[in-house]
Amino acid sequence: MNENLKDIAIIERIKTGDKSAYRDLVHRHKDFAFTVAYRILNHREEAEEAAQDAFMQAFAALKDFNQTAKFTTWFYRIVFNAALCAKRRQKPTETITENHALAYSVMDTTQNLQKKERFAQIQRALAQLSPDDVTIITLFYLKEHSLDEIADITAISSETIKVKLHRARKRLAEVLRIQLGAEVKNLY
Amino acid sequence: MKLLTDDEIFDLLDGIAPTEIHQRHQQLMALDENYRQYFNELRELHESLAVLPLESPSLAFENKLLTKWETDQSSYKIPFLLQILPFLFVSLLALVLVGTFVFWRLQPSNNSGAGNGFEDLLNSIDLKMIQRLLLCINSLLLLLIFERILKKRWKRQLEEA
Numbered sequence: 168m169n170e171n172l173k174d175i176a177i178i179e180r181i182k183t184g185d186k187s188a189y190r191d192l193v194h195r196h197k198d199f200a201f202t203v204a205y206r207i208l209n210h211r212e213e214a215e216e217a218a219q220d221a222f223m224q225a226f227a228a229l230k231d232f233n234q235t236a237k238f239t240t241w242f243y244r245i246v247f248n249a250a251l252c253a254k255r256r257q258k259p260t261e262t263i264t265e266n267h268a269l270a271y272s273v274m275d276t277t278q279n280l281q282k283k284e285r286f287a288q289i290q291r292a293l294a295q296l297s298p299d300d301v302t303i304i305t306l307f308y309l310k311e312h313s314l315d316e317i318a319d320i321t322a323i324s325s326e327t328i329k330v331k332l333h334r335a336r337k338r339l340a341e342v343l344r345i346q347l348g349a350e351v352k353n354l355y
Numbered sequence: 356m357k358l359l360t361d362d363e364i365f366d367l368l369d370g371i372a373p374t375e376i377h378q379r380h381q382q383l384m385a386l387d388e389n390y391r392q393y394f395n396e397l398r399e400l401h402e403s404l405a406v407l408p409l410e411s412p413s414l415a416f417e418n419k420l421l422t423k424w425e426t427d428q429s430s431y432k433i434p435f436l437l438q439i440l441p442f443l444f445v446s447l448l449a450l451v452l453v454g455t456f457v458f459w460r461l462q463p464s465n466n467s468g469a470g471n472g473f474e475d476l477l478n479s480i481d482l483k484m485i486q487r488l489l490l491c492i493n494s495l496l497l498l499l500i501f502e503r504i505l506k507k508r509w510k511r512q513l514e515e516a
Contacts, residue, residue, distance in 0.1 A: 189424065193417050201412040215412050219420050226424055285403055308404040333365045340400050 174238035178229055193222060196239070199310065200246045206305050207250040207298045208257070214250070221249040239310070244320045247302055254298055292342040299323070300335035307332055358390060359383065361397075368401045419513075426510055437499055444492065 174195070180188035200221055205214035224245050232241060293301055302321060306312045314332075318325040359367070359380060366372040367380055383390040 189421060190417060193420060197416060198409040198411050201416070202410040205410050211413075214410075215416060218412060219416070219423065222420055223424060223427070286407060289400075289403055289407060304404065308407065309409060333362050336365060336397070336400065336404075337361050339404075340397055343400065344396075 171237050171239070175234055178232065178234070178238070181226075181229060189226065196242060197222075199239075199243070202309065203243065203246050203302060203305055204250040204253070206293055206301045207247075207254055209294045210257075213253055213257070217250045217253040218246065220253075221246040224249065237316070240312075240316050240319050243306065244322075247320055250302075251298055288343060288346055289339075292339050292346060295342050296335055296338060300331060300338070303328060303332050304335050304339070358387070364394060364397055365401075368398060422513055423510075426513065437503070440496060440499070 174192070177188050177192045177195070181192070197218065200218040201214055204217040204221070205211065208214045208217060221242070225242050228245075232238070293304070296304070299321060303317055306317045306320060307314075312320070314325040314328050317323075318328050321328070323331070357379070359376065363372060363376050364380075367376060372380075380394070384394065
């Protein structure tokens with residue numbers, strides 16, 4: 168079954184009073200909602216709170232959800248706005264520098280370790296981008312959203328999204344280059 | 356040969372570049388070492404972003420959220436009562452005042468004047484009954500306020516757990 172149809176079926180169950188359907192909906196979208204919030208806020212607890220707020224808002228507004236629309240587009244817009252609100256509440260003095268620690272395991276091969284290190288570098292670089300840019304990159308890559316869908320979620324025109332996506336990736340490459348340069352310097 | 360712009364390189368990586376850009380890219384890859392290095396850097400980033408894993412919230416996330424939602428849902432009816440109770444109280448008070456005023460005005464002013472009519476009215480009111488009624492309303496209000504405070508604390512404890 169198409170992913171959107173699965174979401175619509177769950178929403179129908181919620182509307183008929185099936186309480187277990189709420190859990191199904193959360194289960195399907197919690198990771199993505201959390202990832203978007205986490206990439207914007209760079210703080211696990213705050214990201215969980217923002218994702219929770221987003222789910223609560225979505226639950227409360229489910230009766231008004233237009234079922235001809237795509238659920239994820241509607242829901243991710245709520246997540247994006249909830250994370251932005253939380254970002255505004257973050258004190259500018261309290262710069263979040265959460266350490267993206269790697270979960271190393273004895274079973275890790277060299278290739279795995281390299282991959283993990285690369286992911287951590289990208290996470291650190293993403294933390295330096297603006298919320299808009301991070302969201303655009305996250306939506307574009309993680310769920311392969313089209314530019315039009317990203318435009319709907321972020322309320323930015325699709326032409327601007329395309330320009331912003333290119334610029335964000337370029338900026339990300341620059342940040343990574345600087346990071347790698349610093350790491351190489353630290354080695355000597 | 357004219358180098359590709361960043362936008363053109365990203366179009367290539369996203370698979371939406373026209374054939375002309377593909378051809379220029381092939382030539383540059385074969386001839387220009389700097390371009391090859393720069394393109395590979397962006398390609399690596401593009402590929403890494405595509406496989407970057409999703410983050411997962413804590414294990415308690417689902418239960419915490421659903422408990423919060425259920426608590427929110429169950430506490431919806433109480434604020435409604437709390438909201439109308441003051442209006443009910445003020446409306447009753449206004450009704451009593453208007454009633455008293457009308458009753459006082461309608462009293463026949465034969466020999467002892469309007470003041471006597473009002474005194475008669477005061478004498479006719481059963482003060483004990485009014486006291487009991489006010490006591491009931493106040494107790495009800497107090498109970499509702501207590502319930503609200505306790506529910507708030509309970510909710511906070513649930514969120515912290």
